[in-house]
Amino acid sequence: MNRIFIYDTTLRDGSQGEGISFSLQDKLVITLKLDDLGIDYIEGGYPLANPKDESYFKEVKSLKLRHAKIAAFGSTRRADKRVEDDKNIHALLMADTPVVAIVGKSWDFQVRNVLKVSLEENLRMVADTIAYLKAKGKEVFFDAEHFFDGYKKNQEYAVKVLQAAQESGADALVLCDTNGGSLPAEIAEIVGVVREKIKGMLSVHVHNDGDLAVANTLAAVNQGVRQVQGTINGIGERCGNADLCSIIPNLVLKMGYHCLEDGGLRKLTEVSRYVYETANLLLRSNQPFVGTSAFAHKGGLHVNAIQKDKGTYEHIPPESVGNERKILISELSGSSTILAKVEKFHLTYDSKFMKDILEEVQSLENEGYQFESAEASFELLVRKKIGRYKTFFDLEGFRVIVEKRENGLPVTEATVKIKVNKIQELSASEGAGPVNALDSALRKALERFYPSLKDMKLVDYKVRVINPRSGTAAKVRVIIESQDKENIWNTVGVSENVIEASWYALVDSIEYKLLKEQEGKTKG
Template sequence: MDKIFIYDTTLRDGSQSEGISFSLQDKLAITLKLDDLGVDYIEGGYPIANPKDEAYFKEVKSLKLHHAKVASFGSTRRADKHVEDDRNVTALLQADTPVVTIVGKSWDFQVTDVLKVSLDENLKMVSDTVAYLKSKNREVFFDAEHFFDGYKKNREYALKVLQAAQSSGADAIVLCDTNGGSLPAEVAEIVRDVRQKIQGMLGIHVHNDGDLAVANTLAAIDQGVRQVQGTINGFGERCGNADLCSIIPNLVLKRRYHCLRDGRLKKLTEVSRYVYETANLLLRPNQPFVGTSAFAHKGGLHINAIQKNKGTYEHIPPESVGNERKILISELSGSSTILAKIEKFHLTHDGAFMRSILETVQNLENEGYQFESAEASFELLVRKKAGRYKPFFNLQGFRVIVEKRENGLPITEATVKVEVDGIQELSASEGEGPVNALDSALRKALERFYPSLKDMKLVDYKVRVINPRKGTAAKVRVFIESQDEKNIWNTVGVSENLIDASWHALVDSIEYKLLKEQEMVSKK
């Protein structure tokens, strides 16, 4: 089985995404996750760029990595400096990583108009820097920035840059589509030509400005590239980088390459969602392979076929990447949809029972509920209909107060009284709004009985007015997305009162979390 080396640059290139700012602890935690996944190289950052990256390279030495090598990133020496006197190069050595990645210009236009140096001087900057770092016993990768654009404009010079890095001892030559505008056929043709001129390891580093980063990466691999650079979830500047969450399963499952440590592909979805959570970004539901909708089925004909053979509408088994199949429920669902949906509950396939569930779903959706985006609420509904549900707590009452003071922000306070196994608990909490306060008060009241609720949090909240023509008397539908360390789930509530609708969705969310924990304990 041929080996493809995975080089992750989430911590450096990925952190350049708009809205992302990883803390030092975030970077260290993601490093451990990537190592556990089994990537070969983790690019930690640019040691001279900021104090955080400098601290990272000091702290990462204390981590016990089992597989990955950490790489520092920097540029070639400056034109007016000897390589041993260049602050950037010195910082790379002080980072003390086994791998150093150097970026250099390979497009003549960038050399003359951006660096403002001669084409020959740029070649010396590349060769001097690579040779010096190799003399310090580092594994050195050379990122040929703007290579594909440079090749199209001046093939001879772009190849000279690669040859300068190779002759100086670079362990891998990485071809970069920095502006992300190349097409797969172009990439394949250019890499094929490079492969004839350059010996040793070739890498690919592609940006996604044309929405072709994954396709371009796979095209490069077809022509002999054996190192892939990318980020988890495709994070990166502008439109992002090549998404390793798509590249890796395509290579492993469809091309039979060896990319990760054995058996670790099943951790891919977990790592994807962990990085989203750490970046404080909402995940992309329709993201291939790892998205929550990647294996979701709604059409009745599709679901009927899936029941007979999972391969009818799925290109891979979702479990192979750590994801799961979703059967979506709506008022358009038929009995085959209900049957497929309740398979995992190990409930009876009695026709009358299924018709009863379907009728309940249709009635509730007529009232404004929507279950296709609220899987957790649907599961609770089925268990209640089957008599396999016992509430974890009973509500004695709740109160929400919003007070607006002169020249001040509104203050919201919620009080919740619940009963668990005959024991009453009263709790109050302030929040940024009524739902936040209610959520906080409810979980505070229950944590005494169910400590694991501390690990759960509300990550998204949506409100939709169902019948707006009724004005302020209109019903509202509330969707809540919740998450713990392992799972993401969605619940729904409907009422003419926003707080009441939110309450129903909150209760479902908490009860679903506790139900899943109860099931895990019973299996042990």
Template sequence: MDRIFIYDTTLRDGSQAEGVSFSLQDKLAITVKLDELGIDFIEGGFPIANPKDESYFKEVKSLSLKHSKIASFGSTRKVGVRTEEDKNVNALLFAETPVVTIVGKSWDFQVTDVLKTTLDENVKMVTDTILFLKSRNREVFFDAEHFFDGFKSNRGYALKVINEACSAGADVIVLCDTNGGSLPDEIATIVEEVRKNNKCILGIHAHNDGDLAIANTIMAVNKGVRHVQGTINGIGERCGNADLCSVIPNLVLKMGYHCLHNDGLRKLTEISRYVYETANLLFRTNQPFVGSSAFAHKGGLHINAIQKNKVTYEHINPESVGNKRKILISELSGSATILSKTEKFNLTHDTALLRSILEEVQNLENEGYQLESAEASFELLVRKKTGKYKPFFELEGFRVIVEKRENGLPITEATVKINVNNTQELTASEGSGPVNALDTALRKALERFYPVLKDMKLLDYKVRVINPRSATAAKVRVIIESKDKENVWSTVGVSGNLIEASWQALVDSIEYKLIKEYEAKQL
């Protein structure tokens, strides 16, 4: 009774999200990640829908999965077609997956107005398909589409569909809130009613149109459901599906259920970000459990309390889901915040220096800097205040020229003159824009002296107007995210000149990289 089986449909339902299109290699790579997480069932897609999904079911057989079972997905036989002659049903067999999930109608309105058939014929379509697949030794899950709406419309018919599916041999009956409009109390009442009338293992498949998919899933488990469907990060059609990145830790850490294998919970944050990256979607920083801000603390009182006891402002240990705690620096910071962020500099007893750092942070934030989003710039600030800053080069000047030529395309060229250990270096470079040209020219000048910079690349570049009422004369804040083989860090620059603000952030990013390398390897 303490075991909940997790069924992931990221590769099928998730791929139906607007703007998401997984390649074959993407799907295979995500499959491996889901298996490492310890997911019980991975829904791969429609075997007959397109060549990519057909290829997936061929290629996935070559993966050495340790735990997950692959499921193919399709509908019941068509109206008036013999099951053994139905192309969709046969495609499910040809996929050769151990698990087959079929979807069928359980809402009378959908049967009469969409399928254009009788209620009895719909039931036969469900049972015929299940009997056929079971006779071919498949584990069969039946997704009762629109079940909750169907129950509200015609209780007797909705129950008849799933009861007949159970009698036909379905291994799991999945109750689907397909339109995502049910409320948790409705889910609870209906699941209880179903349990009185159906002896099969029950599952839940909730959509998020009412922003309640997670709550509805948890409520269904409370009432006896033991099979949970969802997607990583909740991606899916319209408003998405139940987010397994929230459902799973709630089930495990709050309710005491066993879901994943091999300590998979600690890999949850990693796979969340992997799927975002693969799907080319922006991370939700405030996403519960796995978001980068899920355990971020900014207020001085909060940070002071967290240092004394983590449970004061954290409902779970961040490491339990593979995340980490963040202490943010801002004008709201107090001495406790500065101390927590500068432990390696041992400033505990230097109250004057702490006050000086805090005042500098507050002054910079007043000018428009945002150090909570640029911890590398904050560390450089502390190093300068404590005398532990090492300059690696001096700027003698830079120039950026943007020229529009006869072909109508703008050309940007940057020239940088720097001094490294009394050696002058002058370089020029073209780029797709002024920041790219500056970055390329600066790297070209420095890489001769510091080859480790070849490992570093710019990951993201963000510009924010600070005082928009000043229109084109407004100050801008530039935040640059950089990475190397091991770490990701952010830096900030502020100026009334976009190029100058970008230069500040670029230089901070490079200096932070060089300081890290210097301390690790003594450049």
């Protein structure tokens, strides 16, 4: 069986992305997720860099990992230090991980101008560090930083660095495209030459500055690399790292390699979205394989073809990576689109119903609604049409007040009066703005009756002016994205009043959550 080993650096290199900061608990839980996925190596951090990473290596020992090995990251000894006296090397040993990743310079320009040492001293730094760690019983991977740039400028020296690392006992030589500017043909050619000179395990670690990290990784594999490095969702410094969420399915489904444990690939979408959520990043809907739009179909002709044979517009089955097919509803929809959508909801229908729904969608979209990005609102619309809709509360009224006080800061307060099963509830809440205050007041009123709403949160809010020529009297469309522990869904509201439009979207969001919860209990 062709085997490719996966080395994940989400917790180290990924955390260097702008706006990303994992807590210690975040790192530990992500470690468990990656292990469950079947990742071979998890790079936990740089133990000398900060107290958090130091604590991670202590705490990770208490986790019961099924498969993954934990790696600590560090650099070669300093030029002015013996390896046994170097604080960085001491910190790596104190991390007590089975694997250590050592980064060293392989570009003569970097050696002379950054390290400011001779080329010979750099070779000794690499060799001394690896030999010392191997003597301590570690599995050692050598990250040849800037390897591809170095090779293009001074092929002889770049290869000498690899040979020094290999002769000192390195278990894998990691060829790094640190600046992310190489092309796939360059990567393939250089790896092919290196493969002839180096007989040990080769790995590749590329960045995405040219938007080619995935292609470059796969090109390296074609030339004999047997370990690939990257991050979940491609997060990382500058333009990010190679995206394992694209690399792994390409390796498994397109190239026939074994990468994860059996069943691991079906967990890929779940892990992708978990990392987005933990990193407090908005997921990229059009991300290949795992994005919410990766298997979304909108045009009527496309949907008609999909109904006949899924392979007409899908390169892989979405469930193979744990994703799902989406049929988008819009004014471009035909009867095939409506049919596919209704079948997904497991609802009964007839030809008249199909026509009514299509006309309703086209009419509402003419008013400014957009259901392709608000599937939850569309399902509620369908249920109302066929009499399978239950309201969970009745609105008696709401009021939103924005008051600017002497200190200059505006204060927003919302009051909501609702009725649930003939029981009236009045709730008020302050918020950062009118929509936030209204959302808080509504939840406060409902949580007494529906405690599960505490698990739900609003993760995105978009406002679009539909007819801008009407000025401040223009209609607006509000799209709300909500999430609980298991699902993500979108709802829509339209009105000349942004508060009312937001209200419609908020109500749909909450009722959709409660409807799905009720159906789950019924099935259970």
